[in-house]
Amino acid sequence: MSEVKKVATRDSYGNALKELGHEHPDLVVLDADLASATKTSIFKKEFPDRHFDCGIAEGNMVVAAAGMSTMGLVPFVSTFAMFSAGRAFEQIRNSIGYPHLNVKIGATHGGISVGEDGASHQCCEDFALMRSIPGMTVICPSDDVEARAAVKAAYEMQGPVYLRFGRLAVPVFHDESYKFQIGKGEVVREGKDLAIIATGLMVNEAIEAAKTLEAEGISARVVNMATIKPLDEELVLDCARTCGKIITCEEHNVIGGLGEAVCGLLAEKLPTPVRKVGVNDEFGHSGPAVALLKQFGLSAEHVAQVAREFVK
Numbered sequence: 610m611s612e613v614k615k616v617a618t619r620d621s622y623g624n625a626l627k628e629l630g631h632e633h634p635d636l637v638v639l640d641a642d643l644a645s646a647t648k649t650s651i652f653k654k655e656f657p658d659r660h661f662d663c664g665i666a667e668g669n670m671v672v673a674a675a676g677m678s679t680m681g682l683v684p685f686v687s688t689f690a691m692f693s694a695g696r697a698f699e700q701i702r703n704s705i706g707y708p709h710l711n712v713k714i715g716a717t718h719g720g721i722s723v724g725e726d727g728a729s730h731q732c733c734e735d736f737a738l739m740r741s742i743p744g745m746t747v748i749c750p751s752d753d754v755e756a757r758a759a760v761k762a763a764y765e766m767q768g769p770v771y772l773r774f775g776r777l778a779v780p781v782f783h784d785e786s787y788k789f790q791i792g793k794g795e796v797v798r799e800g801k802d803l804a805i806i807a808t809g810l811m812v813n814e815a816i817e818a819a820k821t822l823e824a825e826g827i828s829a830r831v832v833n834m835a836t837i838k839p840l841d842e843e844l845v846l847d848c849a850r851t852c853g854k855i856i857t858c859e860e861h862n863v864i865g866g867l868g869e870a871v872c873g874l875l876a877e878k879l880p881t882p883v884r885k886v887g888v889n890d891e892f893g894h895s896g897p898a899v900a901l902l903k904q905f906g907l908s909a910e911h912v913a914q915v916a917r918e919f920v921k
Contacts, residue, residue, distance in 0.1 A: 613780045613781070613782075614753075614780070614781045615778040615779060615780055615781065616752070616753035616778055616779070616781055617774075617775060617776055617777060617778045617779070618750055618752070618753065618756040618774040618775050618779065619646075619647060619648045619717040619718070619774045619775060619776060620648050620753070621750070621752075621753045621754075621756035621757045621760070621774070622647070622648055622649075622687075622715050622717065622756060622760060622772070622774045623647070623648025623649055623650065623651035623652060624648075624651060624757060625756070625757040625760035625761060626638055626649060626651065626652040626685060626715075626760065627651050627652050627655050627656075628757075628761075629760065629761060629764055630652055630655060630656045630659065631655075633683065633764065635681060635682050635683050636659070636682075636683050636685070636764065637659045637660075637661065637677060637682050637683070637684050637685070638652050638653070638656075638659065638660045638661070638684070638685050638687060639660075639661045639662075639663055639670050639673060639674050639677075639684055639685070639686045639687065640653075640660070640661070640662055640663065640670075640686075640687045640688065641662075641663050641664065641665055641666065641667045641670050641687070641688040641692060642662060642663075642664050642665050643687070643688055643689065643717075644660070644662065644687075646689070646717065646718070647687040647688060647689070647715065647717045647718075648717070649685075649687045649715070661673070667688055667692045667693060667696045667697040667700075668696070668697050668699070668700040670686050670688070670697070671686055671693075671697045671700040671701055671704060671705065671712075671714075672700050672704050674686045674705070674712045675700075675704040675705050675708070675710050675712060678705075678710045678711045678712050679710065683711060683713070683764060684712050684713070685713045685714075685715050685760075686712065686713070686714050686715065687714075687715040687716075687717065688716070688717075689716065689717055689718040689719075689723075689730060689732070690716035690717065690718055690719035690720075690732035690735045690773055691718070691729070691730050691731075691732040691735075693714050693716045693735075693771075694714075694716060694732060694734070694735035694738045694739055694771070695732060695734070695735070695738070698738055701714065701739075701742065701769075702742050705769045706742040706743065706744060706745055706769055709744050709768055709769065710768075710769060711767055711768060711769070712769055713760075713763045713764065713769070713770045713772065714739075714769070714770065714771045714772065715760075715772050715774065716732075716735060716771060716772065716773050716774065717773075717774045717775070717776065718730060718732070718774075718775070718776045719732055719735055719749070719773040719774065719775060719809075719860070719861075720732065720733055720773075720775065720809070720810075720860035720861065720888075721733065721860060721888060721893045721898075721901050721902060721905050721907060722775055722776060722777040722810065722860060722898040722901065722902060723776050723893075723898070724776065724777070724895070724896060724897055724898035724901060725895050725896065725897070725898075726895070727893065727894055727895035728892040728893045728894055728895075731892070731893035733860070733861050733862045733887075733888045733893065734861075734862055734865065735771070735773060735861070736749070736773075736837055736859070736861045736865060736866035736867065737861075737862065737864065737865025737866055737869075738865075739771040739838075740837065740838045740865065740866075740870065741865075742769075744768060744769065745769050745770070745771055745838065746763075746766070746768065746769065746770045746771065746791060746792075746836070746838060746839065747770075747771045747773075747836070747837040747838040748763065748770065748771065748772050748773070748791065748835055748836050748837070749772075749773040749808045749809040749835060749837060749859075750772075750774070750789075750809070750835050751779070751782075751783075751807075751808070751809055751810065751811075751812035751813065751833050751835060752779055752780065752781045752782055752783055752812075752813070753781045753783075754781060754783035754784065754785060754787050755783055755787065755789055755833075755835055756774060758787065758788075758789035759772060759789055759791075759835060760772065762789055762790070762791050763791075766791060773809065775809065775810055775860075776898070777810065777898045777899075779810045779813060780813050782797075782812075782813060782816065789835070791836050791839075792836050792839045792840075792841060793836065793841050793844075794806070794832050794833060794834045794835070794836070794841035794844040794845075795832065795833040795835070796830065796831070796832055796833075796844070797812065797815075797816060797831045797832065797833050798816060798819050798829070798830060798831040799830055800819065800823075800828040800829040800830035800831070800852065801828045801830070801851065801852060802827050802828045802829060802852065802854075802920055803827075803829055803830070803852050803853070803854040803855065803856060803916060803919060803920060804829070804830040804831075804832060804848035804849075804851070804852040804854070804855045804856070805818065805819065805829055805830065805831050805832065805855075805856045805857075805858060805912065805916070806832045806834050806845065806848065806855060806856070806857050806858070806867070806871060807831065807832070807833065807834065807857070807858035807859070807867075808833070808834050808835060808837060808858070808859050808867050809835075809859065809860050810860055810902075810907075811858035811859055811860055811886070811907060811912075812831070812833045812858075814858065814907065814908055814909040814912055815829075815831045815858050815909070815912055816831050816909075817909035818909040818910075818912035818913040818916065819831050821909065821910075821913045822913055822916055822917070825917070827916060827917070827920055829916060830848060830851065830852055832844060832848060834867060837866065837867050837870060838870065840870050840871070840874060842874055842878075845871055845874055845875070846874070846875075846878060846879055849875055849879045849881040850879070853881065853882070854881070854882050854883075854884075854919055854920070855871065855875070855881055855882070855883045855884075856883070856884045856885075856886060856912065856915055856916060856919065857871050857872075857883065857884075857885050857886065857887070858886040858887070858907075858912055859886070859887045860887070860888070860902075860907055861887055861888060862887060862888050862890055863885045863886075863887040863888065863889055863890060864890055866887060867887075868883070868885035868886075868887060869885075871883060872885075882919075884915050884919050886906060886907070886911065886912055886915055887907070888905055888907070889905075889906070893905065
């Protein structure tokens, strides 16, 4: 059996920027002294005059991008999720969100899978922070194909977008025919006993969990919810009606992310039992990425166990 291709979505981000750069001369990229890590170096090599290294000054970078957007350019600002959503939150809120400017935020190294960089760099609060900004679109793609498509979709739409990418190489399960649409989820696998709504690298874990459960006679529907805001409300409600029970999976704190978005919708429109799989309101620590994901319950094995107990 051939080995599954794995690609880190931060690489997808860099490659997508390069492709877009050839098509759109108004696209510019700003980075905060991390071009080799965020992979905007791929764009920089091709378009050195359209790449701006702003140094370790994330707030200034965001404000500069805001100014560029008012001159007809489409800026992508890039740094680690911890430094964009965290350190530059005020500037994103006031200089991009409040005037609703056409700036895209490419945040790499999100979540526990940053690994050895430890708790100071493992941002598990970014969905919550970015969801709280009115008018901000929040996207977390699940693999290489979807990540590249999401970057292109972000360019095409007007308004601020927060895109979260990962450091860890993850399996590619989409083919090139996949059509990504902002605000729309994707049913990856059908099932009737419960629905697993996942985002980012947790989508693949949900798929593997569903395969294990199927062998045990449990039918799990798997939904890829790449767009966390705006949420695909119609699909979430359909999962509730069809399956009656929902598990949410995210590489993020269980507070403020996908799980709470789903629960908020269901509490108001169709009360449904939900279990949230994510980081349980704690900081991470240094260690190998895959080992950390298992330790924090962000694995197919843990998702399957939660599903077994839930169905019973």
